[in-house]
Amino acid sequence: MFRYSLIVFLLCILCITPTVVTAATAHPEPYLEKEEIRHIVENTVAALSQEYLFAEQTDKVKARLQHELTSGEFTRGYHFGQFRQKFESILVNGTSDTGFELLERRQMSALHREPLPAEDNAIDSELLSENIGYIKLQGDFVKADRRSDLVDTLSTLRDVDALIIDLRDAGAASMDFAQQLVSPFLQPGTLMGTVSFNDQHEPVELLADPAPELSAFAGKTPVYILTSGFVSGPWEFVSYTLKHHDAAVIVGDDTMGMSYMKKTIPVSNHAELTLYYAQITHPLTQDNWQYTGVFADYQVKAEDSLETALKLARDQSGEQALR
Structure with missing residues (x-):
């Protein structure tokens, strides 16, 4: 009996040991000394004035932070x-x-640098029956420059009779990539939107700047964009901009509704602050998609949107019947 108990005890130790080792090697939570907390608060107060989109609404917050810092x-x-x-x-x-x-701001040294994770993304294209082009964007398009890949993909489809752009599985994106996707479907120099900041910075106009080889799309090719309730941010800029320039038809679910742009600012050795710093206004609507999302022209479930878009693309005269 004693021998059996000893064996069980040793087996338990063997089972527990990997967990203990894993816990011991996990990244420890940093301890913020009083001086670093002061840096965080002071740098945040500065960021609220200089970078935060709604700086005029932060007087009480800044006063509260200063009070907590002193007393x-x-x-x-x-x-x-x-x-x-x-x-x-x-x-x-x-x-x-x-x-x-x-x-938490990860600390890097010259000898120990974590490699940047590769983005998992894809720009897939296909020529469907009846000369309909189909482009599917999957994953994140934030870090890597995919402009040339996007131009190459669109170039292969510039002679199609209709084009379907599928955003249903798109993840995060940069505004730069979103502008590159919108530009070919508008006339060069078209005002796509105005980016507004707080009073410390002047607004910036976003103008369509398509690659010359993609000029065949603007005003000539019917475009259908497939959306879901998970489409957000810069992808919503794509849908909203083309919809309100009458350059595309939106098919699927209404999108999430996030038009504010975020940035991350270091505020101490161990911390960084993420906040809203800009928003986009469309030149025709003088509005954006914040909170409401982009309303689909054809309200169907996301999983049914491709089938609906194909019907519209194959028979332009059938659009009114489907509304």
Whole structure:
């Protein structure tokens, strides 16, 4: 009996040991000393004035942060997670803006650098029956420059009778890539939108700038964009811009509704702050898709949108019947 118990005990130790080793090698949460907390607060106050989109609404928040720094809860050190909870609560409650995030800033040395993760994305294209082009964008298009790949893909389909662009499985994207996707379907120099910042920065106009070899699309090729409820941000810029320039028909679910643009600012050695810094306004609607999303012209389930778009593309005269 004793021998059996000993064997069971040793087996339990063997089962537990990997877990203990894994926990010991996990990334430890940093401890923020009082001085670093002061840096975080002071740099955040500066960012709220200089970078935050709605800087005029932050007077009470800045006063609260300064109070906590001098005579409140931020006069001592904290573990990162505990401080993050208190800090974000002040920002969100004071602005009613849930876009703030205090993130841990990973420390890199010359000898120990984590490789940047490769983006998992794809631009797939296909020529369907009746000379209908189909492009499917999958994954994230944030870091890598895919302009040449996009131009090459569109170039192979420039003689189609209709084009379907599928955004249903698209992930994150940069505004630069979104502008590249929109430009071929508008006349060169068309004002696509105005990017507004806070009062510290002048607005920026976004103009269509298509590659010369893609000029065949603008105003000549019917375009259908497939959307889902998960399409957001720059992809919504694509849908909203082309829809309101009468350059595309939107098919599927209404999109998520996120037009504010985010940036991340280092605020200390261990922390960085993510906040909204810009928004886009369409020149024709003088509005954007924030909160409402982009309304689909043809309201169908996302999984049925390709079939619907194919019907529209194959029979332009059938559009009114399907509305």
